[in-house]
Amino acid sequence: MAGTSDRATIRFADMVSFVKAINAMTAKLRRWIAVATTVAGVTLAGVVLAAAAQAAEARLMVLGDSLVAGYGLPPGQGFPEQLERDLRAAGRDVTVLNAGVSGDTTAGGVARLDWSLADNPQAVIIVLGGNDMLRGLPPEAAGVNLETIITRLLARDIEVLLAGMMAPRNMGPAYVEAFDGLYPALAARHDIEFYPFFLDGVALDPALNLDDGLHPNEAGIAEISRRIMPSVDRLLARLDG
Numbered sequence: 001m002a003g004t005s006d007r008a009t010i011r012f013a014d015m016v017s018f019v020k021a022i023n024a025m026t027a028k029l030r031r032w033i034a035v036a037t038t039v040a041g042v043t044l045a046g047v048v049l050a051a052a053a054q055a056a057e058a059r060l061m062v063l064g065d066s067l068v069a070g071y072g073l074p075p076g077q078g079f080p081e082q083l084e085r086d087l088r089a090a091g092r093d094v095t096v097l098n099a100g101v102s103g104d105t106t107a108g109g110v111a112r113l114d115w116s117l118a119d120n121p122q123a124v125i126i127v128l129g130g131n132d133m134l135r136g137l138p139p140e141a142a143g144v145n146l147e148t149i150i151t152r153l154l155a156r157d158i159e160v161l162l163a164g165m166m167a168p169r170n171m172g173p174a175y176v177e178a179f180d181g182l183y184p185a186l187a188a189r190h191d192i193e194f195y196p197f198f199l200d201g202v203a204l205d206p207a208l209n210l211d212d213g214l215h216p217n218e219a220g221i222a223e224i225s226r227r228i229m230p231s232v233d234r235l236l237a238r239l240d241g
Contacts, residue, residue, distance in 0.1 A: 058239055060232075061097040063109055063116060063149070064127030064163075067198065068100025070221075072210045077218050079127075082225045083232065090229070092236065097121055105131045106145035113149055123159040123235050126150070127198050129183075133167045139178040143186065150190050161235040162187050163198040163228070193238070195231040198224065 062068045062080045070078025084096035099116045101108065109128045126149060132142040146162070153160050164183035167176045187194035199216070201223055202208045208220035216224060 058092070058094045058123065058236055059097065059119065059121045060094055060123045060125065060236070061099050061116070061119065061121035062125045062127060063113070064100045064125075065104040065131055066100065066102035066215060067130065068098065068127050069102045070098070070100065071102050071215045072212075073218060073221070077221065079216075079221050079224060082221050083228070086225050086229060087232070087236075094236065100127075103131060104128065105135070105137065106142045106149070107132075110145050110148050113152060117156070117158075121158060122239055123161070124153055125161045125163060125232070125235070127163045129165045129179075133165060133171070133179055136171075136175075139175065139182055142179070143182040146182070146186055147190075150186060150192065154190065154192075159193070159235055159238045160190070161193040161195060161231055163195045165199075166197050166203075193231055193235045195228050198228075200224075201227055 060083075062083070064079075068079055070081075078098060078100065080096040080098040080100070084094060087094045087096070097119050101112070104112075106128045109126070126146065128146065128149075129142050132139075150160055150162065162183060164180075167179040169176060171179070184194060184196070186192075197203075202216050202220045204213075205220070206213070208216055208223055210217050
């Protein structure tokens with residue numbers, strides 16, 4: 001009987017040890033699950049916040065010629081870069097993409113539109129037509145090209161701001177009337193935002209232009225950005241709405 005009792009006592013002790021080991025393992029498992037859940041939650045929250053931040057940031061592209069590309073200016077001092085700085089200083093979370101090509105015409109803008117949209121902008125400012133005018137190209141052709149660009153942008157649900165250009169008076173009254181008039185007509189026909197003259201307050205001012213008298217210097221770019229800001233705000237408000 002004593003041997004039996006001793007064996008029972010040993011088996012009972014083994015059982016107690018086994019149960020304690022199981023409880024210890026269970027406790028560790030629970031702690032591991034708690035830590036893993038917390039890490040996963042933090043990671044998921046980070047992903048959600050990053051996605052929300054990315055969604056909140058607007059992407060604005062400026063499609064244009066040398067006035068946009070930053071001709072004659074140090075890197076980072078062109079109109080798109082200045083506009084982004086001004087927008088961010090005003091509390092707008094906006095990335096402004098520079099799609100300017102020196103010497104480009106409205107026809108060139110049509111030809112490169114699709115690949116210019118590879119960065120998926122939500123809104124586009126169009127600054128084209130100056131080179132058409134300087135080359136004496138027909139205003140009607142420029143109008144057709146600009147309308148093609150506008151139509152294709154709107155078809156992609158991209159908001160548009162059209163910046164107008166003005167022909168010098170020595171181009172003759174018929175040319176001036178046809179060229180100057182095509183911008184407001186297009187803006188009205190497509191119900192898009194419109195800034196009447198991209199070089200307003202800057203054209204013909206030697207203090208705001210490079211020595212060539214055609215392209216804005218850094219001070220001129222800052223003035224253009226300051227003046228166009230209300231129109232850009234209305235453009236971005238369309239994204240918010």
